[in-house]
Amino acid sequence: MTDMKAQQAIAKPDIMRSTQDDIQLTEAGELKHFLTIEGLKKERLIEILDTAESFAGVNDKAAKKVPLLRGKTVANLFFENSTRTRTTFELAAKRLSADVLNINVNVSAVTKGETLLDTLRNLQAMQCDMFVVRHSSSGAAHFIASHVEPHISVINAGDGQHSHPTQAMLDMFAIRRNKGDFSQLKVVIVGDILHSRVARSQIHALNILGTGNITAVGPKTLLPQQMRELGVHVRHDLDGALVGADVVIGLRLQKERMRSALLSTEDEYYRSFGLTERRMRLAKPDAIVMHPGPTNRGVEIEASVADGPQSIILEQVTGGIAVRMAIMSIAMGNIEKSLAANSAVQS
Amino acid sequence: MTLLEKINPAGVENMIRQMAESLKLQLGSDYQSAKMLGIKTGGVLVAQQLHEALKLEEEAGELNISFYRDDFSRIGLHPQVGASKIPFSIEGEIIILVDDVLYSGRTIRAAMNEIFDYGRPEKILLATLVDRTGRELPINADVIGRSMDLPQSHQVKLRDDMSLEISQR
Numbered sequence: 001m002t003d004m005k006a007q008q009a010i011a012k013p014d015i016m017r018s019t020q021d022d023i024q025l026t027e028a029g030e031l032k033h034f035l036t037i038e039g040l041k042k043e044r045l046i047e048i049l050d051t052a053e054s055f056a057g058v059n060d061k062a063a064k065k066v067p068l069l070r071g072k073t074v075a076n077l078f079f080e081n082s083t084r085t086r087t088t089f090e091l092a093a094k095r096l097s098a099d100v101l102n103i104n105v106n107v108s109a110v111t112k113g114e115t116l117l118d119t120l121r122n123l124q125a126m127q128c129d130m131f132v133v134r135h136s137s138s139g140a141a142h143f144i145a146s147h148v149e150p151h152i153s154v155i156n157a158g159d160g161q162h163s164h165p166t167q168a169m170l171d172m173f174a175i176r177r178n179k180g181d182f183s184q185l186k187v188v189i190v191g192d193i194l195h196s197r198v199a200r201s202q203i204h205a206l207n208i209l210g211t212g213n214i215t216a217v218g219p220k221t222l223l224p225q226q227m228r229e230l231g232v233h234v235r236h237d238l239d240g241a242l243v244g245a246d247v248v249i250g251l252r253l254q255k256e257r258m259r260s261a262l263l264s265t266e267d268e269y270y271r272s273f274g275l276t277e278r279r280m281r282l283a284k285p286d287a288i289v290m291h292p293g294p295t296n297r298g299v300e301i302e303a304s305v306a307d308g309p310q311s312i313i314l315e316q317v318t319g320g321i322a323v324r325m326a327i328m329s330i331a332m333g334n335i336e337k338s339l340a341a342n343s344a345v346q347s
Numbered sequence: 348m349t350l351l352e353k354i355n356p357a358g359v360e361n362m363i364r365q366m367a368e369s370l371k372l373q374l375g376s377d378y379q380s381a382k383m384l385g386i387k388t389g390g391v392l393v394a395q396q397l398h399e400a401l402k403l404e405e406e407a408g409e410l411n412i413s414f415y416r417d418d419f420s421r422i423g424l425h426p427q428v429g430a431s432k433i434p435f436s437i438e439g440e441i442i443i444l445v446d447d448v449l450y451s452g453r454t455i456r457a458a459m460n461e462i463f464d465y466g467r468p469e470k471i472l473l474a475t476l477v478d479r480t481g482r483e484l485p486i487n488a489d490v491i492g493r494s495m496d497l498p499q500s501h502q503v504k505l506r507d508d509m510s511l512e513i514s515q516r
Contacts, residue, residue: 030423050427054411057430062437063464066414068424329414333423340421 023145030334033145033154034327036163037204045172045208051326052173056319058095068329069098072129076102077119077144078157079135084293084317085157085167089132092324101128116140117147124149130332131155138162138197151339153331161195166327167292168201170320172209174312175247177319178288182206186213188241188283189232190273191251191300192222198292199251200230207231217241218273221262238273245283250275250291253300266299275301280310288312351501354511359476362492363393366474367400369490370443373472381441381472383407386458387428389447389505393476396509397445408433410444415457437466447505449475452486477503477511 024033031044058066074093078086086102093100105119123131130153133141138160145154158164179185187206193199193216206214207230215233216223228234235241242248253269263269275289289301289311297303306313354362371378382405385394391409398407409432413425444458455473462468474490479497495503497513504512 047427051424054413054427054430057411057432058414061464062466065464067460068414068419329424333419336420337423 023142026334026338028334028338030337031327031331032334032338033141033156034165034331035141035145035154035156037165037168037201037208038163040208042208042210045169045205048169048323048326048330049173049176051330052169052319052323055095055322055325055329058325059318059321065095065097067097069093069096069129069332072096072098072332073127074098074100074130074132074328075123075128076100076132076157077105077123077134078103079105079133079140080158082134082158085134088317088320089155089157089166089324092321092328093130093132095321096325096329098130098328101126116144120144120147124152128152130328132157134158136160151335153328153335155327155331158197161197161200163201163204164197164292165201165205166320166324167198168205169327170316170323171198171202171249171290171292172205173319173323174290174316175288177315178312179246182209182211185211185246186215186244187211187247187249188215188217188245189249189251190217190238190241190275192253193218193227193251194222194224195254196251199249202249203230203232215241215245219263219269239279239282242279242282245287248275248280248283248287248289250289250295250301252292252294253296266296270299273300274298275305277302277304277308280305290316293317348502349515350512351515352513356509359492359505359509359511360396362476363396364400366476366490366492367397370397370401370472370474373489374441379404381443382435382437383443383445384410384433384458384462386444386446386454387411387431389476390445392505392507392509393447393474394445397443397474405435407445408435410458410461412454412457412461415461417453417457431461433465437462437468439467439469442468442471443474444471445474447475448477448479448503449473449486449488449491450479450481450503452482452484455486456484476505479503 024031024035026032058064076086076089090100131144132155133144134157139162140159141154141156148154156165189199203214215235216227217235217238220236223234225234287310289305291301291313295301295306297306374381383394383398383403385391385407387409394407411428411431472489475488476492477495478488478491479495500516502514
């Protein structure tokens with residue numbers, strides 16, 4: 001990739017931010033959609049983490065449900081394949097007592113914006129209350145949120161290379177549970193930072209929560225110097241970066257990067273950037289290892305690290321349900337609240 | 348807000364001691380095997396003292412009822428006070444449900460719904476420090492520290508230091 005192309009890729013979220021105008025907040029500054037972490041206040045993130053902490057107890061009950069979203073219909077709109085994210089969103093909605101529609105939109109059948117709006121209007125006609133959207137185009141969730149009726153909340157479950165805010169929040173939840181205070185932490189994120197919406201959202205969240213040191217590591221083709229603008233240290237040697245790390249986050253290596261000649265071979269990547277047991281000894285002895293999944297063992301992470309005592313990969317998945325319950329109920333509650341306030345003014 | 352009356356912590360402790368005696372009478376000789384649940388946050392404070400006075404076998408639990416409230420559609424999600432902590436099984440147990448102020452009865456309705464999501468208790472007794480008039484649901488307490496007939500404009504609040512304040516808006 002040329003530097004110019006890389007620059008464009010980085011600049012994309014900024015362009016979107018300028019058109020965004022905090023569409024995800026109510027007039028009172030509270031979340032009604034959850035589209036991106038960028039630009040949110042620290043208190044909004046803390047609210048999500050604290051609420052998720054309360055929801056974590058729901059999993060211990062005989063009846064793993066609370067009645068908050070009873071009578072609401074949540075539509076999982078997945079324009080891009082996903083198993084883990086869709087399943088945990090579905091479980092989260094069901095544990096909030098909502099009815100859930102899973103819609104796997106055949107991407108080839110969807111041409112452009114018109115069809116997307118048509119799909120939306122149909123779902124609105126079916127009286128859905130919340131859309132959980134995953135789409136391969138950056139900005140798709142934002143586009144949908146700007147076109148839905150005011151009683152509908154939109155949650156971004158990953159849009160292109162832009163953002164994956166619920167994944168980032170569940171990662172913050174796992175970090176806070178294991179490490180507590182963010183300000184003293186050294187967090188290392190390794191992999192294809194340039195194309196990763198997960199990494200981008202994680203970096204925004206870590207910055208907002210006041211993380212002391214965020215270091216991004218990867219090959220030069222996948223981590224250009226301009227990534228510094230996101231507020232991270234940029235390094236290309238994993239061994240050096242790992243020294244003194246408290247949290248180590250591996251990203252999934254997407255095979256298509258190899259085809260597009262941004263990377264040489266899996267073996268070479270593993271030799272330079274694989275999270276191995278030997279390398280992990282460079283980090284602090286109590287460092288935790290995270291990964292958004294699914295893991296490519298032997299490509300970005302050694303199996304004994306992914307399954308080892310420092311790994312909290314499965315804890316991330318469990319926490320993801322509580323975090324998504326928190327986000328859905330906060331957003332839906334704020335919409336209900338603003339609608340009730342408006343109807344009170346009118347009557 | 349004008350403060351009308353203040354009951355100091357010693358006075359509140361007295362009320363709780365009387366509640367404990369009344370609970371012993373109602374529960375009979377094996378009262379110490381009953382399980383106690385305080386509703387967050389005021390009910391937890393009362394439950395701590397009540398638990399101490401009764402010397403129950405099992406430690407008291409805490410109930411966060413904010414996910415069961417009936418005003419979600421009007422005011423959204425309440426600020427969080429932490430997860431419910433129930434360190435015992437509900438199934439087949441006698442539960443002493445404790446709150447600081449019983450007013451509309453809606454909190455107790457929510458609390459009972461939550462309890463049943465953990466299991467089927469044999470019996471639930473309701474103990475409240477203050478029972479004020481103004482019920483909106485058919486719910487009554489079994490054990491009361493003090494009854495109060497107050498107009499709607501009044502507010503009753505149990506402070507963290509265990510003093511009880513009655514004030515007017």
